[in-house]
Amino acid sequence: MVVRKSKTDQEGEGQAIAIGRTRQPGTCPATAYAAWVSAAGIVTGSAFRGVDRHGHRGAPDHEVDPARLGGHGAPLHPRHDPVREQRRGRSGIVGVVVEEGGVGSIMRTQEEVSLDRAADRFFRSYHAHCTRPDEDTLFNLLAAMHSLNDRMRAACSTRLFGSRSFIGLKALRNLFHHEVELIHEVRIIPVSKLPPVSMDLMSVCLVGRDLIERAAGSKDPAAVMNAFRWYGGIADVEPAIFNMAVDAFEALRVAGAHPSSDAYRVFEAQYDAEEDEGRPHHVTGEIRCRAGDVEEVLRVAFAQTPASRSD
Template sequence: MDSKANLADVSAASERFFRFYVAHCESPDLDTLFALLQAGHSLNDRLQKGAGLDFFNIPEFTALKCLRNYFHHHEELRHVVSIFPVGDYPIVTDLLYLCLVPRESVMMAIDQIKSQSAKDKARQACQDVFHLYGQVVNINPALFNFVVAAYERLKEANVVLTGVAVEKFEQSYRYEEENGFSHVINGKLETMAGSVDDLLANIMRTRGLSRSG
């Protein structure tokens, strides 16, 4: 396959990636989350083959890849992930939705990695980009910031980006540039209702009970 065909593959994978990203922004659920994680995984493969670049030095990708691999091999455990609107609870943040994963699941995802060097890299990445609140981890900041980093890496590789979803992303990206806003989010959580750790733990318990019922 020639270089033009390889870059065309990268372009197609990019369109799919941003389509799932927009879907996850507009109406997030477990299906959009895992479709986006899978699309990012596939895009990295295509980018390596088509442009000789990858996302491996982006800590958000390393952390999310760790979770993607874990849940890919343990699909029966996906129900432990909880996605819900911030507005449903007394939480202040720059996110519209939270995506919470039990800390135990993140640790198990790291432990399943066989190579010690890769395990150490994944552990450090998870510590750096996932937001830990007691026994609960919010992965949404890493997810959104990875999309920004992926976009910039694709532009660096001169990948042709097309599609409605890409246009929506670029419109937001340009707006941030023109108004001096950061492209990445902070994602920190605050609450006037006591401890954030306790609040999120209670949310995970009650949402888990409602799903099992």
């Protein structure tokens, strides 16, 4: 089935939705849908139409008399019928049409479609942070993470609070959201700018203890502090970012979400490759240094100003 347009698809790109069947015909949405289409004699146009008190089925949207829509002159496009749009938005159901010769499909709620799009935004933000890490990509990633968690709760009653990494990063997100200037105290340094080190990731994202303690507050500070890898008074939050992305991906799979962005597919391919090769999906975040004490190396790196690290 094809969704022509929804509230979050204002440009009308549309989306094809696959059908799902159950083992019990009496409760199978696909069986019920096929029975309705057959009984109503619908071949093209909208799948669901009004039935008057005499049992007569309404016409498809593109056959509606414009005078009945209250218009004068040019007919209203069915996508822009304000009454239909308002009713669709209140019910939470995405508008659905039948493609001629197409196979029936169950409808998806607006919350499920919004979840897919929030997931795509998150993985695009994650990809941007991995390839061009800086304060802006970090801020955008944390915002996308927060939005994804909200959409998961609305669509499938699932949240990311089972992820230790998410708990810590959410605290930082909330702090940066209310005091955005504090994100300038974060130090994001590519591994190429550090003395010779051995680590899982391509950069470090260093945050001082005072800032994380401020983000943690008094509600559950231990959960926030334990989300990160500590080196003395400095935490590297980059491993938490990586592991949180894994946790989000796994939660989306369980929820049956269908993100479609290139960034999501790249992550999915990497995850599946790790699965096939028996490699762990999460990282420890441990840093080993051949040039001296790791804590001292990171302390010196953290003390550098953003300007001295941007060359």
